[in-house]
Amino acid sequence: MASRVYTFPHWYLLKSKNICSAIAVARLTAQVSPVSQQAQAGAKEVVDYAFWQAILAIGIALLSALIYRFLGPRLTPATRSKTNSP
Numbered sequence: 001m002a003s004r005v006y007t008f009p010h011w012y013l014l015k016s017k018n019i020c021s022a023i024a025v026a027r028l029t030a031q032v033s034p035v036s037q038q039a040q041a042g043a044k045e046v047v048d049y050a051f052w053q054a055i056l057a058i059g060i061a062l063l064s065a066l067i068y069r070f071l072g073p074r075l076t077p078a079t080r081s082k083t084n085s086p
Helices: 010-075
Strands: none
Touching: none
16 A cells, blocks of 8 residues: 655644734734824824814905905095096
8 A cells, every 4th residue: 555645734734824824913913003093193183284274374365355355445546537528
């Protein structure tokens, strides 16, 4: 009879690879999680800053429009009314 070569069953190799990959995923998650939270906090700060800058720009535009509306007629020289004389 031919001698049989003993090999590990395939399920054992798959199980050991899954354990290694699970450990790698856990390590990666532990490393990436703080960086992800820091990036989220930074992004929130950028969005908040941009929002308040937009509100400020809109407020300045409205205020300048109101000032122009009230002071505009006073800044232009008075025009004489034209009368049609025969």
